[in-house]
Amino acid sequence: MYLIFGIVLFLLADIGSCKDTLNSTVRYITEPYFKKYDSLLDSDFQKFIAHEVPLDLCELSQDKVDLAPRLSLLQRRLIGEGSHRRLSTSVRFDINQENVSVPDHYCEAIIIEKLPSGVFADPFELQHLLHHGVYTEASVFGDTNLESPSIQSNRSLVEIHMDVGSNALSGSKNELEINIELPIHARYPPLGERGYSRIEFGLPDLFTRCNVQRKSHIEICIFNSTVSATKALGGSIVWKVPSGIEKHAPIVSFFTFISAILSAISIVLVSVSHSNFEPDDKKQS
Template identity: 45%
Template sequence: MWRRSNHKETNVGGKGGWRKQVEEKRDLKEILEMDASNVIGEGSHRRLSTSIKIQTQRANSASELSSFSCQFIILERLPSGVFADPFELQHLVQRGVFRDIAVFGDTNLELPSFLSNRSSVEIHLDVDQNILLDPTDIKVELPLHARYQPLNESGYSTVEFGAPDILMRCSKKENVENQSCFVKVVNDANSIGADIVWKIPSGRKAHAQLVYTVDTSTWVSVIIRRRFSGVSIRR
């Protein structure tokens, strides 16, 4: 669980005056905090849940935040043992759950874990201006699916998730020059807890050998029966 955050802002596509204005106000820098992240659900299909806490009581003039138009940009880096289905995610965009979403890296859904590469998901989420006026928790759930895992002695493969990168992109509503400010949430390494772990069933090597032995015995039995099924004993 993440309790504290440092923040960095970067001015893009605009003049220094806009950056100076944001630095002097400090409103956007003081309200973001990543609260928690976890894998929820059961089986091979789960959801990666991330909670973003908006602390408007830290801003000197929270009411002025209504003059900004903002959206969250969340970058999740997925381990090789899981994948996000691009078609499923596009349905969420069509339903209005996300503003936009994209999957980068290995998008082959059929590959097993040991043949696949890592991928990442970039999520864009609109922030209603009214949300910025009161302390709020925003929860983002990303559906994920487990790949086929290699056999091992424990019967499980463990995949670990790190902390996502989170940006809040804000611009003045009346800003005709399309100037924007990015506020990045940088997690404090001292306050981050254990990595998020998903234990995926993989099957045991010992069981695989047993299945192979049983299958071989079954085939031998079938062959013997077919060969001697037409043989009759004469006296």
């Protein structure tokens, strides 16, 4: 009986502390998703965010809720040319200046980019930026094969953390703006009819994770910064990646075959003529 009673108490205590455990032990919000699902689907990911991420579960009074920065504006654009470009995101937060002096108060912005099919982010580039202090945390989840063409690859996701605490304040007294430039690369697209593959980027998911001082300990809280169309500037971002035209494939294959045959014949002729060539010093000897 004592053993059963002890087990019940242990389970109740474990359930009660589940929230804090999730907040404190999970380094990335999206990490548990890819332990449960093999690929990135928008419907599955939205269910995961709605039911498995501990959002707004902190037992805070109304004045404590103001400790979290509030999203006021989002602006996005593509930078660069060719198959290696940068996805630029500018995020503006409204922040309560009085909370800057709150002891042990720290907040970070979490940007989750669900990359469309045909685009990938290089994990080695992200680690380089992380090493130089551009981000506080950054990781790629999903399909991280850098060599696969678009038709053989799955979607990937990038989670980036940036400091929005007191050390990051700049500009207006009650505003905070952060800029993220994510290096992205286009995969080899399949053949099409228009000579390019159209890749469209959706809006990212934004969260704020803050350390909040309670009576006897610091509680880690995650807040959802909802992105609406009224807060997003720049409209839909479309990347037109050049691709081969399907009706040109037979002609290209024919000339490629002929070029390969001529190259092989040339190599054979050069090898034969070189083997019959004798240097002058050998003839004299």
